[in-house]
Amino acid sequence: MGHLPKLIEDLALILIAGALVTLLFRKIKQPLVLGYIIAGFLVSPHFIFTPNVVDQENVKTLADIGVIFLLFSLGLEFSFKKLVRVGGTASITAFTEIIFITVAGYCTGKLMGWNTMDSMFLGGMLASSSTTIILRAFDELGVKTKQFARIVFGVLIVEDIVVILLMVLLSTIAVTKNFEGTQILFTVLKLLFFLGMWFIVGIFLLPTFLRVARKLLDEETLLILALGLCLGMVVLATQVGFSAELGAFVMGSIMAETTLAEKVEHQIKPVKDLFGAVFFVSVGMMIDPKAIAAYGVPILIVTLLTVLGKLISTTIGALISGQPLKQSVQVGMSMAQIGEFAFIVATLGLSLGVISEFLFPIAVGASALTTFSTPYLIKFSEPFYNRLAKLLPVKWVQKLNRYATSTQQIQAESDWKIVLKTYLRIIVTNTIILIALLLLCKNFLLPFVAARVENGQLRNSIILVFALAIAAPFFWAFMAGKPKSQAYKELWVDKKYNKGPLLIVEMLRLTLGILFIAFYVNLLVPARIALFAGIPITILVIVIFSSRIQRFYQRMERRFMRNLNERELVAAEATTVEDTLQSKNREMGSNMETWDAHIVEMEVNPQATAIGVALKNLRWREQFGINIVYIRRGEKIIHTPGRDNRLLPFDRVGILATDEQVAAFKPVFDAKEVMGEELTNITDIVLQKVLVDExxxxxxFTIHNSGIREKTNGLVVGIEKEKERILNPESSTVLEWGDIVWVVGDRKKLQRLIVD
Known part of the structure; x- marks a missing residue:
């Protein structure tokens, strides 16, 4: 290669600078993202003391690829089922925080005189918190096992998906310049439709394909396939009017439901790290120190808005969801920072050319300040609560905690609620599929047949037969598919009160199905044919071939459900005792939220003072209010151990308690048997002979009464007498003049014994 392209030189500069700066940041225990951003500033034209990147356009392209792979990787960690398992507490908390901070960000931008798009993107940038920073702070402070941390993790999951949707809305509004409510509503419905369609089709096809091709997929082929699917969905998403980031995220979340998800995540990590580093370095290249200095006041305002706004809104959201005041405060103070998504949202706005360049330095400055403040906010969240509880009227605190208790108790779902949710799922799922089929027929089948068949009646007949043939199973499910739940069976058996309402629901569903058929057929063929031929024939075919259509649909449904639950089925086959325990712990912890309690597993130290002592004699329940739920000893489990059970070294003990009880009990549980300080060093232990003389x-004296053990922390292992040698002598052996006693003990104490 005679001439080295500038892109290669720039890439070398970016990676070397990024590596050196992040090494420093790892040393000082700061987030690597900030290190990459600072590295970008160092190689930018704004910093004149180091070499600068020249080919910025190509670097921008690499940065765009980095965003795509970052979102794909996020999708791999996400999975739609994880969102379903998050629960109401995290969802309510997240939505309260996002709505508040987004609106507050927009209003703050307008108050500072910014234009509408700048203000809207500011709100979007503030909507997410940083998973990386929170996890690092939790690890350093040792609070990952606390109850509030579990809620924070759930909120972060909800935030990720909501911010993706916000990005789509912002990009749509930016392109169309349309702020009308109807247009935004149409965009939301369109987005939800395509998300549902991609998810259903992806789950139906992708796991099956991967299962068939599994034996042929080595690491290299799997990586190429995963990247190809990611970029293919990116192209598809942009073709239907959405962002590339959404496409990457959706493909990642679909692949997250397959059994190869972890393997793909492992394979994609080096690629994500490489291009992600280029993206964050490119963010730093856009920082202008003059701009940061010029916008120091807005940076401070945005920082205060982030910290106070997120703290207050997240706390209120947690309170509304039914959490006690203490946990709500702790959740709120954990979420008060700007996440990495802020840079992605800002990059999106710049690439669309709809926001001002000063938003970047403001985002970077506020992100840096909130990053450094996060560990301190988490650390002092409990003292802050204690202070707040003293300042607030006692009645207020009691009412808030009573509200939390009453809210947690409203959890049981009635049979009717379960059945209606099942009906809704059947209708929504099949509606999405039918609309997708209608769009395919209208956009592809109609033009294809029209170009090849001139006879109008024949053309309409072909279109009608083909379209209804592929749609018939889903129309049957829409109108006649029964919920497969125990709740439905129980309602149907109780005919006196439930059969009438159930029949009304069925009639409404049938009516909606017939109207849907009319709408479907009318869009494909002329109205007269639809009314007198299409609709009656469709209904007749569905009635006559109902059993065959039902069997065909049920086969597809079983295949879909098998693909959807494949990871859980495979995991269940390989479930270990620990996996089962963790699952049970989560389940019991969720059920005990009303009591502000959860299960913490602790390991018994081999030197613990509690070893060998009956549980009834330890009196832990009476003293600390904790309960031992199980004792895990290897692969064996002692469920609800009795009063006479004892702890052994390395037992893992499941303890049901509140955060306060755990904090008070842990020092006692971890207490070790007191040993001589001098014996902590193995080099001080020696085999020494002691002569019995004046x-x-x-x-x-006998060995037992001689005090050798007490004086030397030692053990008599042998005695040499005139006529014999005794190995491991009995403690009743009498020592005589001239006996040589061999002792294993502490060097210094043995010396003192001999000298004395």
């Missing part, structure tokens, strides 16, 4: 004054 100096040692051991004559006439």
């Amino acid at each position: 100096h040692t004054q051991l004559r006439g």
Whole structure:
């Protein structure tokens, strides 16, 4: 290669600078993202003391690829089922925080005189918190096992998906310049439709394909396939009017439901790290120190808005969801920072050319300040609560905690609620599929047949037969598919009160199905044909071939459900005792939220003072209010151990308690048997001989009464007498003049014994 392209030189500069700066940041225990951003500033034209990147356009392209792979990787960690398992507490908390901070960000931008798009993107940038920073702070402070941390993790999951949707809305509004409510509503419905369609089709096809091709997929082929699917969905998403980031995220979340998800995540990590580093370095290249200095006041305002706004809104959201005041405060103070998504949202706005360049330095400055403040906010969240509880009227605190208790108790779902949710799922799922089929027929089948068949009646007949043939199973499910739940069976058996309402629901569903058929057929063929031929024939075919259509649909449904639950089925086959325990712990912890309690597993130290002592004699329940739910000893589990059970070294003990009880009990649980300080060093332990003479004054004593063990922390292992040698002598052996006693003990204490 005679001439080295500038892109290669720039890439070398970016990676070397990024590596050196992040090494420093790892040393000082700061987030690597900030290190990459600072590295970008160092190689930018704004910093004149180091070499600068020249080919910025190509670097921008690499940065765009980095965003795509970052979102794909996020999708792999996400999975739609994880969102379903998050629960109401995290969802309510997240939505309260996002709505508040987004609106507050927009209003703050307008108050500072910014234009509408700048203000809207500011709100979007503030909507997410940083998973990386929170996890690092939780690890350093040792609070990952606390109850509030579990809620924070759930909120972060909800935030990720909501911010993706916000990005789509912002990009749509930016392109169309349309702020009308109807247009935004149409965009939301369109987005939800395509998300549902991609998810259903992806789950139906992708796991099956991967299962068939599994034996042929080595690491290299799997990586190429995963990247190809990611970029293919990116192209598809942009073709239907959405962002590339959404496409990457959706493909990642679909692949997250397959059994190869972890393997793909492992394979994609080096690619994500490489291009992600280029993206964050490119963010730093856009920082202008003059701009940061010029916008120091807005940076401070945005920082205060982030910290106070997120703290207050997240706390209120947690309170509304039914959490006690203490946990709500702790959740709120954990979420008060700007996440990495802020840079992605800002990059999106710049690439669309709809926001001002000063938003970047403001985002970077506020992100840096909130990053450094996060560990301190989490650390002092409990003292802050204690202070707040003293300042607030006692009645207020009591009412808030009573509200939390009453809210947690409203959890049981009635049979009717379960059945209606099942009906809704059947209708929504099949509606999405039918609309997708209608769009395919209208956009592809109609033009294809029209170009090849001139006879109008024949053309309409072909279109009608083909379209209804592929749609018939889903129309049957829409109108006649029964919920497969125990709740439905129980309602149907109780005919006196439930059969009438159930029949009304069925009639409404049938009516909606017939109207849907009319709408479907009318869009494909002329109205007269639809009314007199299409609709009656469709209904007749569905009635006559109902059993066959039902069997065909049920086969597809079983295949879909098998693909959807494949990871859980495979995991269940390989479930270990620990996996089962963790699952049970989560389940019991969720059920005990009303009591502000959860299960913490602790390991018994081999030197613990509690070893060998009956649980009834430890009196832990009476003293600390905790309960031992199980004791895990290897692969064996002692469920609800009795009063006479004892702990052994390395037992893992499941303890049901509140955060306060755990904090008070842990020092007692971890207490170790007191040992001589000098014996902590193995080099001080020696085998030494001791002569029984006038100096040692051991004559006439038995080994037991001689005090050798107490004086030397030692053990008598042998005695040499005139006519014999005794190995491991009995403690009743009498010492005589001239006996040589061999002792294993502490060097210094043995020396003192001999000298004395």
